[in-house]
Amino acid sequence: MWTKGIVSVLIYLLAGCALIHHDSAPYTTIAPNDIRLADDIHLARDGWPSANWWTAYGDAQLDALITRALASSPTMVIARTRVSQAKSEVELVQAGSNLQVVALGLINEQHTSSHGFLGPYALNEPALGFTGPWYTEGIVGFGASLNLDIWGKQRAEVAASLGVQNARLAETSAVELEISTDVAQLYYGIQTDYQLIGLLEQWEQIAQFSLGAHEARAARGLESHTAIEDSRALALGLQQRLVNARAQVVQLRESLRALIGAGVDDLPTIQPVSMPALHTALPSTLSYELLARRPDLQAMRWYVQVSFDRVDAAKAAFYPSLDIKAFFGLDALHLADLFTRGSQQFNLIPGLYLPIFDGGRLNANLSGTRKASDILIEQYNQAVLDAVRDVAQTGNRLQSLNTAAQLQTQRVASVAFARDSAEAHYQRGLADRLTAMEARQPVIAEQLALLELDGQRLSQDIALVKALGGGYRAEPPVELKPR
Secondary structure, three states: OHHHHHHHHHHHHHHHOOOOOOOOOOOOOOOHHHOOOOOOOOOOOOOOOOOOHHHHHOOHHHHHHHHHHHHHOHHHHHHHHHHHHHHHHHHHHHHOOOOEEEEEEEEEEEEOOOOOOOHHHHOEEHHHOEEOOEEEEEEEEEEEEEEEOOOOHHHHHHHHHHHHHHHHHHHHHHHHHHHHHHHHHHHHHHHHHHHHHHHHHHHHHHHHHHHHHHHHHHHOOOOOHHHHHHHHHHHHHHHHHHHHHHHHHHHHHHHHHHHHOOOOOOOOOOOOOOOOOOOOOOOOOOHHHHHHHOHHHHHHHHHHHHHHHHHHHHHHOOOOEEEEEEEEEEEEOOHHHOOOHHHEEEEEEEEEEOOOOOOOHHHHHHHHHHHHHHHHHHHHHHHHHHHHHHHHHHHHHHHHHHHHHHHHHHHHHHHHHHHHHHHHHHHOOOOOHHHHHHOHHHHHHHHHHHHHHHHHHHHHHHHHHHHOOOOOOOOOOOOOOOO
């Protein structure tokens, strides 16, 4: 009989609740089959970047710079602080579902109105226990409250706060990937400029020798001044390129300093080193592998999951909520009577809150929460498509650059044959030194073109590492179930 009564009361309460009018079906997330590369995009090897992907380049200077950046970069400090902040928010939300106990103690000096509900207490009638109109009330004891999360509203809010914390953790990994790839790009930009400066200095020396030789010939009437001005123009152009290259080194160095958080005298000197050999790897299939390895996608998946939990909490707000409050302690109108047996007081207050008419507030909240979730789903879908695009475009550019570099290497070899031939003729006395020196210029020009391609290849290799998520790996991927 009691069971039937309880069921009847619950049915009555649910029937009296505010009704959901403005909810819609959730949007769907992108299908795994759409997360793949086109069939014509491939490289010679398959694979994924490793955790410390930059160590594959074998450069101790780069290793030290990235280690320092990940440890002390202001951007990294902010990201880690956001994780700590999210953890505090989780603890705050979880605390709302736990038993709350407080100790109470107060003194209330009050004057009782003779025209109010407690009018008799305004009289001075000691025989009746009235000593008004002034009373000094004392209360000491313990109060407790507990929210009964019957419909899961509190649990959904806790799940949402945990999801935010997980998203912040993934965002921290995304920041680490961003910083490490940016440091590598700047560092190898400097190394490329070092090699560029070396080649330009060689060429400029040849141009100066050529200028002097043409000036000597013109002075003896063997040549016109046209050859002099052509040589001078070439030398000036090379000097200008040297100025630009050295300025570029300074700009990249200062960008690197700001990125790792180094002071004016705190950035280690970057010594010239040879460019690393590239072993490009692009996986033949992406699918959920890309979702697990891209920290930015994992962060967005967590935010989508958070939006589902918030929808659940918005739905649960339509149902009755129940809490229990209690007080045990001492309460007396006279301080002299406070610590006596007769002043003991115990209150137990179960509370039921039933939304019936709210002016549309709950429906508006649910509708807004649902639309915010739908926006996040579509943003996530677009981010997945953009991630696949990044991998495809970067891989394709790298593939094209590899082919171009191979062809350019052959061009350098072909031009070097003419240079070697001119040098051999000079050594045998069959040609003058000017001819041998000027034969080096086309080789240097082609070497500069090859250096530019190598720099672009290295830059794209780092970009591919970033597009593939670096060494990040989420285990297991977040399972998205729209609700």
